[in-house]
Amino acid sequence: MITKQEYEQVREEALTFLKQTGVVLRQDEIDAFEVADFGLGRIREIGLQLVVYVNTERHCAKELVLLPRQTCPEHLHPPVGDSPGKEETFRCRFGTVYLNVPGEMTEHPKAKIPTGRDEHYTVWNEIVLNPGDQYTIPPNTPHWFQAGEEGAVVTEFSTQSTDEFDLFTAPDIKRVPEVQT
């Protein structure tokens, strides 16, 4: 659960990051700009802010914003129908992103797991993305990411997005936000 006030404040902060990065949104995109707290009520630690530019059956693009040290929790995009699952490229525009994917465990990772949630993070190969850096995540591959101290803006280029099929490692995660009214 997230209070209306907290939701609006996080939203404004994230929109300010976009503005500072030089990303121009239309008014209808600003109105639709989304805060996802994944149902955990710990928005500043575990959450994601985003706008969807386009999402057709064949291609998709979004702008993602992370507050300082905010984490998008571990998930994967499974096969759906004829599709092998969503393939996505993260391109960092502002700040630093610590992206974790399967592979050799990074010895001194920069990302820090939100307190009490270690068991819900299983991949530990940390890729550091600074502005201009990008990484493509194959379908059906677990990943999670955290912003550095400055926060981050990340453009996502991908195949079709079907959020409702995303699988989160933590069983208590809800993708659709619950805002206190």
Place this chain on the structure above:
Amino acid sequence: MITKQEYEQVREEALTFLKQTGVVLRQDEIDAFEVADFGLGRIREIGLQLVVYVNTERHCAKELVLLPRQTCPEHLHPPVGDSPGKEETFRCRFGTVYLNVPGEMTEHPKAKIPTGRDEHYTVWNEIVLNPGDQYTIPPNTPHWFQAGEEGAVVTEFSTQSTDEFDLFTAPDIKRVPEVQT
């Protein structure tokens, strides 16, 4: 044919537009940044500058730069193998883009055809894109576009790009640039 000097000058101008728009490129992307004169030797009128961020079998993204009034000539992306053809979304980041697609002829279009090349432009439904505006072009659909007086920066989100299969309306167009050495 384009001289080496002209190529380099256009390249620098286009990279300056990107910088002013806040687009951060890595050094390897700057090195690979491309000037396409379509083999016509009229680069400031008919041409396109671009960098490919990612191009997999399933998704693609590019940054396109147009000099003031520069035109990307009419072309379409035909079906290739199992694919119905490239589907692309143009999102304007800077300047104004006059995008032309099939449909009702726009009465007072803002785009102006490069001298002597009217016959190579057949679609006249003009869509005006300012920063934040975007438009999705279905596969196998002719389109062309021109920047306004300021030039333009456009992000392209799409399915796989296979430039070698693109069909240009003008028979004298060559997609691969010929630079005088």
